[in-house]
Amino acid sequence: MKRKAVRVFALEQIRRMRGGSQSQLMRCSDGEYYVVKFQNNPQGVRILANELLAGILAKRLGLPVPDAAIVYVDGELIRHTEELVIDLGRSHVRCQPGLCFGSKYPRDPGANQNCLPATWDFLPEGHFRTITNMSDFLGMLVFDKWTGNTDDRQSVFFRHEGQFQFTALMIDSGFCFNGREWNFPDTPRLGVCMRAGVYEQIRGIEAFDWWISRLEHEIDESFLTSAFDAIPAEWYRRDERSFRELIKVLDCRRARVRSLLSATIGKLPEFFPNWICTPPESRMSGCGLEATSALA
Numbered sequence: 054m055k056r057k058a059v060r061v062f063a064l065e066q067i068r069r070m071r072g073g074s075q076s077q078l079m080r081c082s083d084g085e086y087y088v089v090k091f092q093n094n095p096q097g098v099r100i101l102a103n104e105l106l107a108g109i110l111a112k113r114l115g116l117p118v119p120d121a122a123i124v125y126v127d128g129e130l131i132r133h134t135e136e137l138v139i140d141l142g143r144s145h146v147r148c149q150p151g152l153c154f155g156s157k158y159p160r161d162p163g164a165n166q167n168c169l170p171a172t173w174d175f176l177p178e179g180h181f182r183t184i185t186n187m188s189d190f191l192g193m194l195v196f197d198k199w200t201g202n203t204d205d206r207q208s209v210f211f212r213h214e215g216q217f218q219f220t221a222l223m224i225d226s227g228f229c230f231n232g233r234e235w236n237f238p239d240t241p242r243l244g245v246c247m248r249a250g251v252y253e254q255i256r257g258i259e260a261f262d263w264w265i266s267r268l269e270h271e272i273d274e275s276f277l278t279s280a281f282d283a284i285p286a287e288w289y290r291r292d293e294r295s296f297r298e299l300i301k302v303l304d305c306r307r308a309r310v311r312s313l314l315s316a317t318i319g320k321l322p323e324f325f326p327n328w329i330c331t332p333p334e335s336r337m338s339g340c341g342l343e344a345t346s347a348l349a
Contacts, residue, residue, distance in 0.1 A: 058105060058283045059122040061155065063089065066134045074100060074227060075139055077148070078158060081124060087155030089124050090227075091148040092287065093139055099235065100227035101154040102288040102296070107200060107226035108156075109280040114267050116192050118223050123285060124155035152285045159211045159222060172209040176219060181250065183218040184210065190251045193223050195264040197244030198313040199306055201237035204228035206246040235299050237306070239313060241320035249324070256329050258311060258318075265310055274304045 062082040070076045074094045081087055092098045108121035128150035131137045138145040159172065176184075193206055207225035212218060231238060246252075254260070277300045289296050318325050 058109075059083075059120070061085070061087070061122050061124055063087075063124050063126040063130060063153075066130075066136055069136055072225070077137065079124065079126070079155075081122070081155065083122075085160065086158040087122055087124055088119075088158060088224075089126065090154045090156075091126070091139070092151060092153065093146065093149040095139065095141075096227060097233035098288055098290065099233040102284050103227050103229050103232065104154045104156070105284050105288070106280055107196075107229045109283060110200070110272065110277075111193075111196055111223070111226070113271050113276065114192065114196060114264070116196060116223060117186055117189050117221060118226070119159070120157040122155040122157065124153045126150050126153050152287065154288075156224065159209075172211045172222075173219070174209055176210050180210075180219060181248070184221050185218050186221055187251070187254075189221060189223070190246055191255065191261055192264040192267075194245065194252070194314065194317075195261055195268060195310055197229070198239075198317065199268060199310050200226075200229035200303070201231055201239060201306075202226065202229045202244035203231045203238060203240070204243070206244060208246065230299060230303075235295060237302070239316075241313075241317040245317065245321065245324065252325050253327055255318075255325055256327050258315065261311070261314060268307050268310060272304075272307060274300070277304055 063079045064082060065080040067078040067080060067086065070078055070088055074090045074096050076088050076090045076094070079087055079089045090101055090104065092101060094100060105121050105123070108118055111118040112120075126137075126148065131148050131150050137148045139148060173180075190206070190208075193208075196202075197206055204225065204227075206223070208221045208223050210219040210221055212220065230236075281296055281300050284296075286293070318328060322328065
């Protein structure tokens with residue numbers, strides 16, 4: 054069955070966001086706000102395909118990622134909004150109209166419709182310990198190793214009005230599948246949350262078993278194919294062969310996640326201070342592919 058992504062229209066630019074993709078916060082036709090990435094962003098158009106594919110897969114596994122949408126941004130809106138430009142250093146170009154990737158901004162369901170909660174990129178130690186879903190960082194490490202995320206794990210934190218505790222929301226998955234390269238270098242240090250204390254509860258590989266089981270039982274080639282069908286062809290330059298090869302490798306890589314986790318823990322013992330097991334040697338074989346084999 055073909056999966057359908059939500060499609061909305063951008064109505065108003067709110068503000069420019071930080072980050073290399075030069076995304077924009079925009080109000081859209083469904084009354085929600087989305088962080089929007091454009092096809093001509095500096096990181097390449099494949100970043101949009103990566104974001105939507107990774108979002109669909111992470112949602113399937115029950116991970117706390119924003120809802121995703123395909124956002125249509127009209128050329129007239131871009132022409133009449135001075136801030137809708139891509140900065141190229143010494144020059145700039147207008148954002149490209151058309152189908153863009155949108156990541157829904159967190160909202161407080163009890164607040165005014167136009168009220169957006171503050172989000173934090175970094176929490177002080179005292180607040181960090183209040184995060185209610187710390188165990189989800191384990192699931193994201195499983196996910197990032199499976200999908201070959203070559204960026205550090207990015208997250209933001211928010212809380213609803215009147216609450217003291219924070220919730221972590223996992224964002225920015227554009228460098229899954231090694232960004233525009235669509236290959237899997239599998240460097241142990243990559244895809245890890247750099248915040249000390251995130252993984253301190255882990256004592257052995259069995260801490261990941263629940264997430265690995267979901268990966269093995271909730272994802273299969275059929276689901277991966279349906280996720281591929283939800284992505285606009287212009288986001289991968291209609292290179293269907295390369296995208297379908299990516300899907301096949303992802304299906305095969307599900308069996309290698311334990312070895313990838315073990316390799317990471319072995320290389321980064323400072324991030325896993327309570328680990329009491331000696332991780333086995335990582336087995337990098339599988340699927341008949343080298344770890345760095347290119348897909349395009």
